[in-house]
Amino acid sequence: MTDPVDTKAWKALTAHHAAVSSTTLRDLFSADDTRFDTFQLKAAGLFLDYSKNHITSETVDLLLQLAEESNVKRHFERMFTGDIVNPTEGRPSLHTALRNRGPEPVMVEGRDVMPDVKAVLERLRVFSERVREGSWTGFTGKAITDVVNIGIGGSDLGPLMAVEALAPFAHERLTLHFVSNVDGSHLHSTLKKINPETTLFIVASKTFSTQETLTNAHSARRWFLDSAAGEEDVTKHFVALSTNADAVSAFGIDTQNMFGFWDWVGGRYSLWSAIGLPVILSIGMDRFEQFLQGAYDMDNHARTAPLSENMPVMLALLTVWYNNFWQAHSHLIAPYDQYLHRFPAYLQQLTMESNGKSVHVDGSPVQSATGPVVWGEPGTNGQHAYFQLLHQGTHMIPADFIMAIESLNPMGIHQDLLMANCFAQSEALMMGKNKEELATEMRAAGASDEEIERLSGHRTFAGNRPSNTLLVQQVTPHALGALIALYEHKVFVEAAIWDINPFDQWGVELGKQLAKSIHAQIDKAQTVTSHDASTNGLINRALKFKNVLA
Numbered sequence: 001m002t003d004p005v006d007t008k009a010w011k012a013l014t015a016h017h018a019a020v021s022s023t024t025l026r027d028l029f030s031a032d033d034t035r036f037d038t039f040q041l042k043a044a045g046l047f048l049d050y051s052k053n054h055i056t057s058e059t060v061d062l063l064l065q066l067a068e069e070s071n072v073k074r075h076f077e078r079m080f081t082g083d084i085v086n087p088t089e090g091r092p093s094l095h096t097a098l099r100n101r102g103p104e105p106v107m108v109e110g111r112d113v114m115p116d117v118k119a120v121l122e123r124l125r126v127f128s129e130r131v132r133e134g135s136w137t138g139f140t141g142k143a144i145t146d147v148v149n150i151g152i153g154g155s156d157l158g159p160l161m162a163v164e165a166l167a168p169f170a171h172e173r174l175t176l177h178f179v180s181n182v183d184g185s186h187l188h189s190t191l192k193k194i195n196p197e198t199t200l201f202i203v204a205s206k207t208f209s210t211q212e213t214l215t216n217a218h219s220a221r222r223w224f225l226d227s228a229a230g231e232e233d234v235t236k237h238f239v240a241l242s243t244n245a246d247a248v249s250a251f252g253i254d255t256q257n258m259f260g261f262w263d264w265v266g267g268r269y270s271l272w273s274a275i276g277l278p279v280i281l282s283i284g285m286d287r288f289e290q291f292l293q294g295a296y297d298m299d300n301h302a303r304t305a306p307l308s309e310n311m312p313v314m315l316a317l318l319t320v321w322y323n324n325f326w327q328a329h330s331h332l333i334a335p336y337d338q339y340l341h342r343f344p345a346y347l348q349q350l351t352m353e354s355n356g357k358s359v360h361v362d363g364s365p366v367q368s369a370t371g372p373v374v375w376g377e378p379g380t381n382g383q384h385a386y387f388q389l390l391h392q393g394t395h396m397i398p399a400d401f402i403m404a405i406e407s408l409n410p411m412g413i414h415q416d417l418l419m420a421n422c423f424a425q426s427e428a429l430m431m432g433k434n435k436e437e438l439a440t441e442m443r444a445a446g447a448s449d450e451e452i453e454r455l456s457g458h459r460t461f462a463g464n465r466p467s468n469t470l471l472v473q474q475v476t477p478h479a480l481g482a483l484i485a486l487y488e489h490k491v492f493v494e495a496a497i498w499d500i501n502p503f504d505q506w507g508v509e510l511g512k513q514l515a516k517s518i519h520a521q522i523d524k525a526q527t528v529t530s531h532d533a534s535t536n537g538l539i540n541r542a543l544k545f546k547n548v549l550a
């Protein structure tokens, strides 16, 4: 594979950037009043305005040429058809099969996986209906009222985000809780709120070997057994979501209470699999199928739309444009919908665990920046926290504004205010306020010329800061499915352009290894000398704080 920096398009984009970088977004808009119509896309119920970006038609053509030269379409086909797109683990990556609502088979090693996918969905339907209607009862015969999902990373962030995002559709009797952190306070504060007689624990772990999850699950089990009549009651209160049946049995969960998935489902792409059980319990299987349908509609768009009309491709190209040509390595996600408050955190794992890589697929070092830092909070809260830096700081931080037009809880003027704020922010970031505009405004308020001069540096806004705005009618299960799949494919296209593997995560292993050995040393409670001076010093100081070291 050619390194992206050696492609013709990359070289042309470098020259193009030098030629256009001093043209402002204001200039672009005053020169062309059709920008909004030109730079917009529709897909699977979502509307994207990408006109507030540092692009001209020439920029878009060059970016599309980069996508062509990077064989983006071929990469999509390889993923959708079960090729080994994760070579360091020797696996396909087939989250798209989990939401395949069409008749087409999806082959892995010569076998159609769709019957297995459908069989698990059917089991999830039967189980979730029993819990939801109250016929699945706890050890004292009472219906389940609380569900605690114990998992971390992809086994937590996805279901947590989706349960929150779809809260208006939640089952009335069931309260969902999520425990991820190995900090005992997380489990403790959850256990305080629940009754063992009416609680269902879901132990969610693809590998069933993750230290945090197993530690939390063992503690939850001990807490449960303190109240239960005996081990046999565990069956009514613990289920597992995993690919590892042996480890599930070894933990003490009957594999009849296990909902499986497969090693071709990446952790951060697993929300569509049995890992979605908390979402199914909350919103019901019919709505979960609408969620799958939303993602499937976006899959079809990604797979079939021409590059120039392809929403995930365009979003990915814009990220490459800023990240690699404008040296803007941070990306804000600003959902203007309170229920999407965990969406930025979810996207952090999706994008940063996928594209936080420094080597190409063949192991050679990359020559350009890869995945940006992704972060965000729901609007309007972010405006009163870090938007100052976006407007007047020294960094250019491209932003994605996500606006749900209709509230699921209409209340007076709230939704219109929310929308006004969303549109105002992207306008302010782009247009800024120059000295002349400020002077007119201050003069009208009675300010003297001297005062205007003194404050103009502080009160003017350079503007020229780019953003995308995504509109969605309402955050329904279908819309959420489409939105998540949009970002999954965006991340995939970026990886295809950078020629990196978005489906492995070796970078999390070293810390896990070291934590194991340090835990053993903390347990031994003897002076430690085997690490660097700082780490030794911290461990020994901590042992002193614990009063276990002389």
Ligand SMILES: O=P(O)(O)OC[C@H]1O[C@](O)(CO)[C@@H](O)[C@@H]1O
Residues within 6 Å of the ligand: 152, 153, 154, 155, 204, 205, 206, 207, 208, 209, 210, 213, 267, 268, 353, 505, 508
């Ligand atoms: O589902 P598991 O196997 O417990 O893994 C949890 C998470 O840990 C990671 O492997 C990172 O450590 C993620 O990729 C994954 O989502």
